[in-house]
Amino acid sequence: MMRFLKSGPCIRDARWILFGAPSDAAVSRRGGAQYAPDAIRWESLHIETYSPYLGEGLGKASFFDVGDLFFVPGDIQSSLLKIEKVTSSFARKGKRVFILGGDHLVSLGSVKGVLSKFSDLHVVHFDAHADLRDYYLGSKYSHATVMRRVAEQLASPRHLHQFAIRSGTREEIEWGKRNVDLHLIDFLEPLKEVLGKLEGCPIYVSLDIDVLDPSFAPGTGTPEPEGVSVTDLFKALRMFKGHNVVGFDLVEISPPVDVNGVTSVLGAKIVREVLIMLGGDSVDQ
Template structure:
């Protein structure tokens, strides 16, 4: 099924979504997949919960001085994935990203687990080539070669990117958890900035702002005191305010794709995690039309 048709079973769409794929410059896709989660499952419910709570925030953004109704974006609903079939699911995710990119639209994917980012970024890399910069916000390095013998795991999401793109094009921020081997790997092959986000990003942004940038945002980069609705919470993270300020550093840059992952509603007291995700998505949509 083409993304143009949307998902007829979807009960709620993200606030201010248009009804037309063709007229939209941004296409949102939900990916309800948590097949490789290593601790607590539940992120498959993330996309729909983020949509549901989006009505609880304003369409106007004080940070952007812009209203979401001024933007042309289309929420195509959730992908229909074969439950438990990781390889086929990754294939379908990649096909969806390719459709969006071939139509010269901005891909915005909502997870689901972090592994869903890999086929999307692969298709974005196929389009933009070796100039593409990937910026990862995350508590975890995600640089394991595999997890329990499985190379396709949310614990290996960024390592799988290095299978097809230069590791030095990957910038990792907020990392505060991983194996010793992962941190040693990062020293050699990626650009890793541990624990903090805003300060190191503010130093790096001028060196990457003119290149095509893909942002992959694992919500667990934020401390669980602010966002407890995630499958692998890691104490010692940044505040929700620092994350918002960090995202706003990308205003005026050449963002060509975005995903937000690992929101897990079963653990999300007061929907605070989903609300933060919705607010970030709102502002990213606005940024794409201010480039």
């Protein structure tokens, strides 16, 4: 089985657990996100282990890639339950989890799993889309409804912090303004302010690759123009240094619609930077 670059040799001693959630069941436009975990792993083998930005290498990171979960095609509920159970099992053992999606609905399962350990969890969400609809195409479970479902699970909907949102219906945007911590279009300054208030709080980060402008990340099923730059995204990720990040997911990369694999390479670099930055941090037992 192919594992992410420099994955550790022993799951027992790993502080972070990396696993793939290769689901396309909740996609509404173009599929292909199910192929992202292996594409990201493959491209990781072609990047350096060292980060000049952080001055460290993956040798510092304590993580283990356990591979992909197996899902019954089309069975959304069983897939979500499996993600929740696996994530909960690792979280309760003091591990932190990094999930490679898959469509964005996989975040619901992993957030619920982390909540079994951290009931006061805060979710920081980077995305082009609000994902706050109550129903989409007649379903409550879609990548267009995922953050509405996540908000319902948290101790308070205000524990959901959304950044760089630039797409949504009037109804879901208004619902978001009333119920969650919604930041439209703005990015770095609001994030800095919010993180200043979350010192010591358990944080789960959900990163939809379409938060980026499609010129930087064409390999996604629902591209949305006028996104943030890659440079600003990495600046944002480095703001989490020193914070209590207990879970992270990277979703909505679609290799079949990518150009020369650039989005999967970007995904691999995101994983590398996050693991180097946070992979050596201590774990709350």
